[in-house]
Amino acid sequence: MKQVLSFLFVLYWTFTLAQTQTFSIRFEPTYAAKPVVLNNLYILPNGNDSFQINLLKFYVSNIALVQTDSIVFTNPNFYLVDAQNRLSIYFDIPENIQFNALELLIGIDSTIQENSPLSGDLDPINGMYWTWQSGYIHYKLEGKCSACLNNNKQFTFHIGGYQGIDATQYKLSFNLPTNHLSAQLSFDVFAFLPNMDVAKECKLMLPGAKAKLYAQEIKKSWKLKK
Amino acid sequence: MEAKKVKLFLAMGVLLFSFSYDKLLGWRLPTHFPKPIYNFSSNVYSEAKVTLGRALFYDPILSLDNSISCASCHSSYNAFAHTDHALSHGIFDSVGTRNAPALFNLAWQKLFMWDGAVNHIDVQALAPLTHASEMGETLQNVLQKLGRTKLYPNLFYRAFGDSLINTERMLKSLSQFQLSLISAQSKYDRVKLNLDTFTSQEKRGYQLYTKYCQHCHTEPLFSTYQFKQNFLPLDSSLLDYGRGSITHNKQDTFTFKIPSLRNLSYTYPYMHDGRFLNISQVLTHYQNVEMLDRLSSTKPDLIAFLLTLNDSSFVFNPQFKYPREIFMWREGFNK
16 A cells, blocks of 8 residues: 555656646846946946956856745755856746746755755855855955055955844845746946945955945846836 | 762763763754754755765865875874864865864854855865965865775765765755764763852853853853954964954954864964964963953962863764774775
């Protein structure tokens, strides 16, 4: 009897799993409302200085599909988005669900920060982990800028910190057309530029008030492209 | 006849004591200890992983110039602290800013380092591994170096069923060895298990401990492993603000992780910067900041009790010392 039941269960499971469709999210990093291309030269708002972005990586997690305030699908995976080679992510969702909104977290929440599997996209070898003070870097932006006063004219913005007043991970929600299977999300990589003195602040590599401010500015810049 | 009875009683005691562990997913939990914080279901305990972790712990291959191992600053004979060294040492004769803490009973601790900067034992090793004044390595390079040896693919194979060497496996094996470092067989523990009795001086010391120390250094681990102000003046060369630098909360400034009082005889010097050479100096400090009375009997009585927390069977446990047998095997293979 038990065997028959487990056979039926497996059968049911296989069938429900088989009936899936693919949802995709495309991320579009922008600067001055135009898509960013790595290593291209851009001009700062002051009109004098130029910069280029050599590296842009950030984490996306806690992805959920929502039907008028109730979650109908959650994706347990973590995605390290990389402007170099991974600006789109794909995942399977069941065919039989209705949804009209998408939720996601930019960064990694505290539960995972404190119990990380340390593998896959969360492997510290990916260069997105602070070893001296535990925690994933949520958002990493590096490049060169003529305004930077250091020797090699480099800027390094590592935005992280996950607990208490230093938390810089943030949740985004977008309304989607009903059952629409893709979303293209754009954001301003340098949204925090008006809040800083580029020449003096080319480096940020620790949690704190500044990281929080920068994260909040980027958060405000996210848009769903229609 | 009397002597025989005593011997029999002692033998039964030893037998009873050696069984006073509960099994928890293969890991040994002392019966008089609370439930551990570490989640063993995410890193199932096995002898093969402990062996791998022990080899890694004692192997200087983890440092940039292959000169410094974890054991360089955490010696088994010092309850895995660094006796005689106020501050930790690293590659190229560099010196750190903190005293290397003793390592034992780590499964009951949530946060690591004197300021709690590390949030899980599984990621703790990354801090010394990559710190320029400690081992100065990168994770990529260490994994590559391990992969090029004859020894480690074999040890990873034995521990995980295949020879793949990766971050998770390396870190979780290091955790397993360190989680196996349980100190629960001091005289105090024997008294708690009714296998021994305190002397009258130790009893008086226990009463003083209960009155003045137990709030922070709570039984049976002898620490709450929380963060507290130790009222030491700031060392102007180190400028160490403790946990406040991590949390950015004002009330955490100058707070440090409360160390356990177990195995104090093996772990001098004391405090986060190793500024006190002996227990008497530590107690004088607490008398000066009025956290301990100034009666002439206080220090000797309290020290008599603290000495009952020394666990020589832990410190001299052959399972925890340099794994000569593993490295001899490597030398034979690498020739």
